[in-house]
Amino acid sequence: MKKAAKISIICVIAFIITVAIAVGFFFIVISPNVNMFNSPDLNLEQLTSYSRTVTILDVNGNPIDDALYDNNKLYVKIDDLSPHTVNAFIAIEDKRFYRHSGIDYKRMASALLYNIKSRKFKEGASTITQQLIKNTHLSNEKTIKRKINEMRLARKLERIYDKNQILESYFNILYFGSGIRGLGTASRVMFDKPASELTLAQSAALASVINNPTKYSPYNNFDNLTRRKTLVLKQMREQGFISQSEYDDAVSEEIVFNKDKQNQFVAGLLRSACTELKCSEKSLFINNYTFKTTYDPTVVSAVRTVIKNTDIDGHVRIVVLDNASGGIMCDETNTSGYLNPQRSPASTIKPFIAYAPALENGLNPLSQICDEPTTFGDYSPANYKDVYRGYISLKECLMYSSNIAAVKLLRQNGIENSVAIAKSFGLPFSNSDISLPIALGGMEKGVTLLELANAYRTLANGGVYSDIHYFQSATEGNIVRHTVNDTARRAVGGDTAYLLTDMLRECAVNGTAKKLKYSGIIAAKTGTNGDKDGNTDCYCIAYTPKYTVAVWFGANEKPLENSVTGATCSALIREICEQGAIKSDIPFDMPDSVAYYEIDNLELKNSHNVYLADPLLPPRYRSRALLSKRHLPIRKNIDIVDYYDSNLWNSDEQSNFDRFDIFDSGVD
Template identity: 30%
Template sequence: MEAEIKLKKKWRNIRLLSYIALLMIGLIFILFISFVIYLKILGPPPLAIPQSTLYYTADETVFGESHNGERRYWVDIQEISPAAIQATLSIEDQTFYQHHGFDFKRIGGAILANIQAGQKTQGASTITQQYARNLFLTMDKTWRRKISEAIYAARLEFHYDKEQILEGYLNTINFGHGAYGIESASQFYYGKSAKDLTLAEASLLMGIPKGPSIYSPLKSEEKAKKRQKLILDAMQENGYIQAEEEKGALAEEITLVGKHPHHRADMAPYFYDMVQKELKTTVGLDERVIALGGLQVYTTLDAEQQKIAEEVVEKVIPDSSDIQVGFAAMDPQTGFVTAMVGGRNYDESPFNRASQAIRQPGSTIKPFLYYAALEHGFTPATQLRSEKTTFEFDHGNSEYTPHNFNNKYADDEITMAQALALSDNIYAVKTHLFLGEEVLANTVKNFGIQSEMKPVPSLALGTSGLRVTELLNGYSMFANGGKKVEPTFIKRVEDRNGKVLYKAKPNQEQVLNPQLAFIMSHMMMGTFDHRLNGYASVTGASLIGKMSRDYAGKSGSTNTDYWMAGFTPGLASVVWTGYDQGDEITLTADKLYAKNIWLQFMEQSIDQQSEEQHVFKPPSGVEAVPMDPENGLWATDMCPTFRLTYFLKGTAPGDFCTEHLLGL
C-alpha cells in the first residue's frame, strides 16, 4: 500500500513537472512569437550610414567630395573582390551563413575562455552584431546599449538577407586613416577599387579592422604581416585557398599608396561652390544630406576646359600683378557651364568673381542694344553720324557728353556694322536715345540678365553692373539662335541607391527672333574683321592674327574693368579682369589680359571638339549681300573693299555704291 502511494506521488510529481515544462515551452514559444511580431512591427532597421558625396565632371570622373571626416564609398557586394569576402568570413565569422545573427556555441566558448583567463581575451560577435554596432551613433559599453544592439542585430537578420548584411558590414567597418568601408580603404591603401584586390592585398587589408592603429601597414608593417598570415591560415583551413596560394600571397610585394583618391575640390573650387549652392537652391537638399548623404552629383564641368582655363589665367596674368579675374564658359545649346575661374587663388579669396561680383560691362552691353535696334527696324547698314556730341535729356535740364576711345570720331556717317566693330560710343548713345531709355533696360531681361539696369543715357555704354555669368547667358542666346538658356551646373543627382533625385531639363523656349540673333552674331564677328576698319581699327584687331576660326565677340572697358566675351555656336565664354577694390587700370599690359585669356581659352578648347560644332550657319529668312562698310550700300567691283553682310530678306540695301566708279 505504501509503495502504491509512493508511486502515485511520483507520477503526480512527474505530471506536475511535465505541466511546468509544457508551460515553460509554451511561454518560450509565446515569447518567441511575440518577439518575431515585435521585430515585424519595428520593421527594417534604418541603415543611415554617413557616406561621402561625390562630384563628377561631365565625363563622370570624380573631381571632389564632401564628408564628415569619414570617407566612405558604398559598393555592391558584387563589386568586392571574392578574396576580400573570403578573408572576412574566415577571420570574423566562419559560420555566418549558418547562424541567425548570434553564434551561441562561439559565445559559450568565449565566455569559458574569458573566465579561465580572468579577463576578456576572446570576442564572439558575429558579422551581424558588428554591423549592428557600426550602425549605432554611440559606442558606450552599457547594458542598455548592448541589449539595443542585440535587438538591432535580430532586426537585421529578420528583414535582410545574408548578402545584404555582409555588404553593409564591409561598407561600414573602420580601416583607419579616415577610410570607412572596403572601397574607401582599397582606394586609400592601394589606389584601386575593391573589386580588383588580389589575395595578398585583401588578406592584408582585412586584418586592419581588428585594430586600425595597430594593424595598419602604414603604422606597423610587421604586425600587419603577422595578422595577414593569421587570415591566410584561416582561409586555407576553411578551404578557400591552397597552401601554394598562401605562400604566394605572403611573398607578394605590395605597394602602398596611403593617399585618399578624392579631395574637396581638387580642381575648379569656385565651380564646386556653385554646385553646392545649386544643390540647396535648385535641387532643394539640406546641408547634411549634401555632405553625408552618399549622393552622386553629376555636374556639367568639362575637366579639359577647366584645366585650360586655369592654366591660361596663370600664364597670362603675372604673379606680381594684383589684377583679379572672373571667367566662365558655357555650351550655348544647353546652358551647361563647362568651366569657371572665380579668382586667381581660392585659398586666399573664395569670393567668386564670375558669379558674385557685379561690375560695369562697358561696351559688351552694345550687342543687346543693337539687337533691340534690329527689332525696331534698324539694319546693319543703318547710318548715324559719329562726331563729338552733347546730348540733352530730362527736358533740357541735363546734359551728357560721351567720348570715343582716344577722342577719335568719324565726323561722318557710319553704319551700325562698323559702329559695333569700332565700338563707337556716339552711335550707341544715339541709338539708345532714339529707341527710348527703357527699351535696353527691358531687352536685357530677355537675355537672362537680372541685375538692375538704370534707364539712363549712359546705359548704352554699360554703366549698370552685371555678373560674368549673366553676360555669358546673354551671349549664349545669340550663339544658339535665340533659345532660352540659363547657367546650369548640375546634370543630375542620384542618391546612394542610384535613384535619380534631380535631372536638369534645358529650356528650349524660343525667346529671340532667330534671324535677328544670327544677324547680330554675324555683326559681332566684325569685331575681328579688318575690312570694317574706319577712323579707327576694329577692337579685336590685336587678336585677328592669332585666330584659327571665326568667332563672334565684343570687348568692353571702363576705367576699372576690362572684359572680353564671345562665342561660336558650340562654346561661349566671358572674361572680366580688374581690381577687387575698383582701382583704375593704368598699365597698357593690364588692359590686354581679358582679350588674351579669352582667345587662348577658346582656341585650345575648340581644338578638343568637332569643327562642326563651331560653324555659323545662317537660318532661313536671311540673305547675304556684299556691303561697302563705309556707306552701307551694295558694293560693286569698283569698291576697294566689301564685307558679306546678312540682312532680313527684303531689308538689304537697294542701291549700289557709286562712290568708287571710275572718274568720280
Template identity: 30%
Template sequence: MTAQGPDRPSEEGAETRAAAREAARAAALLARQLGRLAGSAGRSAWRSGAAAAKGLAKSAPKGAGKGSAPVVARTADRPRPTGHRTAPTIPAADPAPIVGSGGRGRRLGPLSGRASRPRRPWLIAGAVLVALPLVILAGYVLAAFATLPPLGGVAPEAAQRALVVEAEDGRSFATRGAFQGEKLTEKTLPPRLAQAIVAIEDRRFYSHWGIDLRGMARAAWRNATGGGVREGGSTLTQQYARLTSLNQEKTLRRKIQEAFLALRLESTLTKPEILVGYLNTAYFGAGAYGADAASRRYFGHGAAKLTLPEAAMLAGLVRAPSQLAPTRNFGGAKERADLVLQAMVETGAISQAEADKARAEKLTLHTPPETPPGTNYFLDVVQGEVKRLTEAAGDVTVRSTLNLDLQSLAEGVLARRLDAEGSKKKVGQGALVAMAPDGAILAMVGGRDYEDSQFNRATQAKRQAGSLFKLFVYLAAYGKGYFPDSVLVDRPTQIGEWEPQNSNNRFRGALPLRSAFALSVNTIAAQLGEEVGLAAIIAEARRLGVQSDLPEVPSLALGTADVTLIEMTRAYAGVLGPGVPVEPYLVRTVRGNTPQPLYQRSAPKPGTTMDAQVQSMMLDSLQAVVESGTGKAARVNGLAVGGKTGTSQDYRDAWFVGLTPDMIVGVWVGNDDNAPMNRVTGGDIPARVFHDFVERAQKVLKGRKRPTPSAARAEPTPAAAVAPASTPATGEVRGVPEVVDTGTLTIRGRTVHLLGVVGEGGALARQLARYLRRREVVCSGDPASSRCRLDGDDLAALIVTAGGARASEDAPSDLIEAEDQARAERAGLWQRER
C-alpha cells in the same frame, strides 16, 4: 584670620580669566598667520581656531570674560587646606610675552607648568598644506559630479549632407559636407572592424567596467618614458561617453565626468551596444561620421563589405582622423593600418599570415586624394543649386557639367597672364566662365586663389560692363530696321546734359554700324540708344537673361549698369543658341541611396526664338570685332570667333566675351577695391586670356588628354606627357645627367639647356637629381635649346607638368599647357603658402 583671606579666590579667578583671554587672542593670531600661508585653507583654520577658543572659554571658571580660555594650574587642582593655614598668595607679575604674539602675550603663572606650553605653528601649517590638495581634489570631484550632464546630452549638430561631385565624364573630383551613412546594429556590425577597433583602442574592453586602471597606468608610463603624449588612457566606453555627452575641452573636470559617465554607461548598456554606438558616432576624417559613412567615403561601399585591410585602416583613423584621413595622407593611414593589423595579431583576432596577406593587398580609394583647389568656386555654386533642386535627406552624388581638363586649363591661363602682367598693369583679380551653347557651365574661375578669397567674381561681383553692354543696343537697332551697313556719323553728341566721348577723344566721321561696333565707337552707340529708346534696350537685355537693375538713363547705352560676368556670358550665348534666354546650369543629376534619381535635368523648354536675320547680323558684327576691331588679340587661327570688348570708366573694369561654335567664354579683370588699372582695356588682358584658353581648349574638346602631374607633386614622374616637338637627330648626346638646375643638365661634360624651360635651383633641382639618378637621358638639337627624352617621354614636359620649372615666353605650346595645368594643380613651385 587675615583680612586677605576672603579676597584670594577673587584674585585667583581674575588672573585665570585674564590668562584665558590672552590665550584666545594668541590662538586667533596664530590662525591669521596660518591663513596668510595657506590661503583659503588658512581662513578655514582660523574659523576653526576661533570656534575652539570659544569652546574653551565656556569651560573656564564662572565669571571668565568672553573669549577667555582656561589655564591649567597645579594649584587649581589641589584641595584647599583647612584650619588656620592660608594658601600663599600668588604675586601678580607681568610674564614675558609669547614670541609671535605681537607683544600681547598671555599671562602665565610660575606654576602653570608644561601643560600650558604653546603648540608649534609649523606643525599646524604642515598639516594644512598636506591636507589642502586632498580637500581641493575632493571638492573638485564633488563639483564635477554635481554638474554631471545626462547621458546623450550633446545633440549632434545638424551637419550639412554630404555631396560627392562628379565631372561631366563621371570622374569624382570633390566632396562637401558631412557623411552620415547608415547606422550599424549588433547584427550588421562587421566582426573584423569590431576586432580591429578593440585591438588598437581598448584591448581590455570586454573585461573592464568602463575605466581601465591598468590601461591608464600603462599609458602614463609610456607617455612619461616616450617624451610626450603617445598613448591615451581612455577606454572605448569613456570615448563614447565623451562623444555623446560632453564637449571636447581638455580639462580635469571633463576627464572626471567622463569617468562617471562611463561607469553609468556600463551599468545601462551591454558591451556590444557600447561598441556599436561608438562606431556609429566616431569621426573618421574627411567629413565622415560613423563607420558606414567612412567606408562609403573612402572605399565606395557600406561597412558590411569591409575587407580586413579596409577595416584595419578605418580602425586606425579614430586616433587622429584629420591627420590620417587617407584622402589627405594615404601613406600615414597605411602605416597606421599596419599597426592595427599587428595589434590584432597580438590579441589573437587574426594570425600573422592573415596580417601579412592584408598588408600586401592594394587599397584603392573611391574618391580622389584632394579636391582640386580651383574648383571650389564651382562647388560653392553647385552646393547652393543642389539645395534648391532637392531637399531630400542623406548623402547624395551630383553629376555636374564641369570639364576637369577645361577647368584646369582656365585656371592656369588666367593665373599665367595675371602673374606676368598683373603687377605692371595694376590688375589684382580676374574671373572666367566657359559655357556650352545650351548653358552648361564647362569651367568657372571665380578669382586668383580660393584660399585667399572665397568671393566668386564670376557670379557675385557686379561691375560696370562698359561697351560690353552695346550688344543690347545693336540688337534693338537691328530689330528696328537698321543693318550692319547702315551708316551713322561719329561726331560730338549731346543728349540732354550728357555728352558721350570716345576713348581716344577723336571722331571718325561716317561709319557703317558694323565698323562702329567693331571699333566700339561711343557716340554712335549713344545715338542708336536715343533712336531706339531705353525701353527697347532694357527689353533686349531682359530677354537675353540680364537680371541686374538697369537704370533708365542715356548712359546705359555705354554700359553704366552693374552686371555679373555669368549673366553677360549667358546673354552672349543667346546670340548663338536656338532660343533665348539661355539658362546656365551646373547640375545634370542628383542621386541618393535609391535607384531612382532625386533630380534629373530634363530638356529645357524652348524659349523665344531670335529673328534669324537679326541673329545673323549680330553674329557678323561680333566677328568684325575680332577680325578688325578692338578684339583682334582674341583671334584663333583656323577657328571662327566673335566677341566684344568692354572697358569701364577710368579703366576700373576690363571685359571680353567671345563665341566659338563650341562654347561661349567670358573674361573679366579688375581690382576688388575698384581701383583703376594701368590703362587695361577689354582688348588687352581679357582678350589674350580668351585666346590662350580657346586655342588650347580645342585640343581638349577634340578628345586629347592633357598631361597629369604626379600624385605626390614632389618630384617629376612619367605621366602621359604630350608628344614632344620633333628635333633633329644631329648632335645627339646620351648618358646619365648631372643637374645644374631643373632646366639645365650636364651630360658627358656637355651642358644642355632644355628648350622652353626656365630652370629652378634649390630643392626642386635636388628632387630632379634624385629622380634622374642612374637613368639615361637622350638629348638632341642645339645645346642651347635641346629636347631630351627619358624612357620615351619628353623630359621638359615631365618637369614643367610636375611644377619643377616654368615655361619660357617662347616655349612650345605643349610646355605652356603643362605649366598652366601645374599652376592650376598647385604643383611644385606653384604651391601656395598656407
C-alpha cells in the same frame, strides 16, 4: 502675521513642487527609453557610415579629382590626432565633454539665463554629443521637439559609445564650409597635410571655422577667423590644455591657407543644387548625392594654365559654357572663395541694349551713324581716347565700340524697349537703370559673369535664350532628378542673332578683340570700366558655334592698371584656343531669314542711306552685304524694272559673282 507666514510657506512649497514636477517631467521626456514624439530613434549605421559625401561626375562620367570627393580616404582616427587638435575643439565647443553624459546641464542653465536677460537666443548649449546627433540624425529646424529628441538621443548614445568613439565620429562629420566635410578633408584642402600633422595654431583655426563657416571663412573673413582663433587658444590656456608659452607661440604663428585646392565649380554647383533641390548643403552630403555635369577636364586644364600664367593684381574669373545644353563646363578663378559678384558690364552690354534693338527695329549692319562728340541733355559721353570717326556703319560702330553710337541707338530705339529686349537675354535691371548711361554699362547693381556669358550664348544659339546649369542630373539613392530646362524662349529673331554674330566676328578680326583674329571661327566683344586712376572691370566674351567663354578681370583692393583692358582679356581666350580646348573651324549656321544682297555704294557714300543696288548700276558701285529678309532696304530708283533678280546673293550662287564680277567693297 502668522497667516502671512503660512501663505509664504505654502507658496514656496508649491513653487518647489512645481519645479520638481517640471524637472521630473523634463528628465522623463529626455529619457533614452522614452519617445513621446514618435521621433527617429538612434541609428548607429548613420554614425559609422563614413561615406557621407557628394560625388560629382565630369562630362566623361568620371569623378572630379578633388579631395572633397575622394570616397572618404581622408577619414581620420582619433588615435592619429595630436592632443592639441582634440583639445582645441573640446575647449571651445564642450569643455566639460569628459564629465557629462551627453547633456551639460550647468552650461544649459547658464545659457538659459543669458538668453532671458538678453531677450534673444544668442547663447547655445549643445554638447559635442548633441552636435553629432543633430548632424547625423536630425534637421536644423529650431523647435522644442527637435531639441528634446536631440537630448534624448545624446543620452542614449553616451550609454553605447565611449568618449573617444563619439569624438571620432564627430571629427568626421564636421562642416568647414565650401563643401568641405570632415577634419581630414579640411586639413588636406586647407593646409595640404594630414590631420595628424596639424600644428596647435592650425588646430585652433579649424576649431574656429566650424562655429560659423561663413563668418569665419579663412578665404573671405580672415580677420574674423584670426580673432576667434585667439579666443580658442585663450580657452585652451585657461582650461590647462596649453602653457602660456605655447599660447604665445600659437597666437603669433602665421597661418597660410592653401588657396590652390579651392574649386569654384564645386562651390557653384553646391549652391545651385541647394537652390534647385530646396535643401541644405548638409542634406546633399547626408543623402550621398551624385551629380552628372558637363565639367570638362580638358577645358579646365587649359583655363587653369592660362590663369596661372596671368599676372594680374586683382580677380580673374573664366567661365566656359556648352552652347547646346547650357551646361557650365568650366568655372575657374584665381581666388579661393566662391566668386560671383554683380559688376558693371561696361561695353559688353552694347550688343543687347543698343544693337539688338536697332536690328529688331529695322536697321541693318550697314546703317550709318555719325560718330562725333554729342551731348544728350546733361549727359555727355565720350569715346575711348576721344577718337571719333564721323559717319560709319553699325558694324564699324560695334567693332570700334563707339560710346556715342551706343547712346544714340539707345535713344533712337527707346530706352524701355531696349531694356525689354536686353532682359529677354537674361540680363537683370533695376528701375534706376532706365537712363542713357545704361548703354555703356551704367547700372545700379550690375550683372554676374554667368549672366553675361549666357546672353552671348543666346546669340550663338540663334537668339533662343535658356538657363544655364552646373549639373544635368542629381541622383539620391534610386531617385534621379534631371535638370528640366523649360525656360527656352526666343529673345530676338534668328536674323538679328546671326547679323550680330557676323558683326561680332568682325570685332574679333579687326576690332577691340582683334587678338582673336587667328583663333578660328569666333565672335567676341570686349569691355573696360574705369577712369584715369585705373580700371575696375575688364571683359572679353567670345563664342564659337559650340562654346561660349567669358573672361573677367576685377579690381580687388585697388584699381587695375590702365594698361589692363578688355583686350588683355581677349589674349587669354586666344591662349585657351591655342591649346585646342575650344577652337572651332565650323561656321555658324546661317538661317534662311538672312541672305546676301547688292548694295548701292554711291548712295551709302553720298547720302549715308542704305539702298539695294539697281540692276543697271555698274559693278564698281556695288558691294555685297548680309541683310535680314524681313528688314530689306528699298531701291533708290523704284521706277527701274528689275528684269533680272540678281540682288539676292546666297552662298551657293557663285554664278552671281561671275556675272557681275563684284569684289570691290569700297567706294571710288
